[in-house]
Amino acid sequence: GIVVTAPARSEPLSRMREALEWLMRTYGHDVLSRTVVTISHQMPHRLVDLTSIRDALTPRTAGFVEIPFDAALAKPGALDHRSLSAEVIEAWTGVLNALGRISAPDQDSARTGELA
Numbered sequence: 001g002i003v004v005t006a007p008a009r010s011e012p013l014s015r016m017r018e019a020l021e022w023l024m025r026t027y028g029h030d031v032l033s034r035t036v037v038t039i040s041h042q043m044p045h046r047l048v049d050l051t052s053i054r055d056a057l058t059p060r061t062a063g064f065v066e067i068p069f070d071a072a073l074a075k076p077g078a079l080d081h082r083s084l085s086a087e088v089i090e091a092w093t094g095v096l097n098a099l100g101r102i103s104a105p106d107q108d109s110a111r112t113g114e115l116a
Contacts, residue, residue, distance in 0.1 A: 001062060001102040002031070003095065005038040008066070009047055013039075036063040036098045038091075044069045063098025067091045 002023070006016035016037070023031045037057050039050060050066065058064045068091060072083040 001099045002035045003038060003099070004035060005040060008039050008041045008043075008050065013048065013053065032057075032060045033062060034102050035061050036065065036095055037061050038065045038067055038095055040067045041069040042074065044071075062102050063095065065091055065094045065098065 004016060004019055004023075006012040020032065020035070020037075023035065039053075054064050054066075068085070068087045070085045070088045072079065072085070073088070
C-alpha cells in the first residue's frame with residue numbers, strides 16, 4: 001500500500017491532489033484503492049474544511065484518516081511516543097488498519113517491483 005500525507009492547509013492539499021493524479025496516470029486509477037490518505041492537523045484550530053476532500057476520496061481510497069493536532073508533535077527535538085495523545089495514536093492505528101485491509105500484490109509484481 002501507499003500512504004500519502006499532507007498538512008491540512010490549502011497549498012499542501014493542492015500538491016497532494018497533484019501527487020494523487022500522478023499516481024493514477026502512472027499506475028492506473030485502481031492505485032487509489034491501495035492508497036491511504038492522511039491529513040495532518042498542525043494547528044489546534046481547523047484551517048480548511050476537509051468535507052469535500054473526504055467525500056471525494058473516501059469511496060476511492062483504502063482509507064482517509066485525519067491526524068488531529070497534538071502539541072507533542074509540534075515540539076522540536078526527539079519525540080517521546082508516550083507523550084502522544086490517545087486521539088493521535090487512534091488515528092495512526094486507523095492508518096495501519098487501512099493498510100492491513102489492502103490485498104498483497106501477486107508474486108510477479110512483488111518480484112519486478114511494479115505496483116499491482
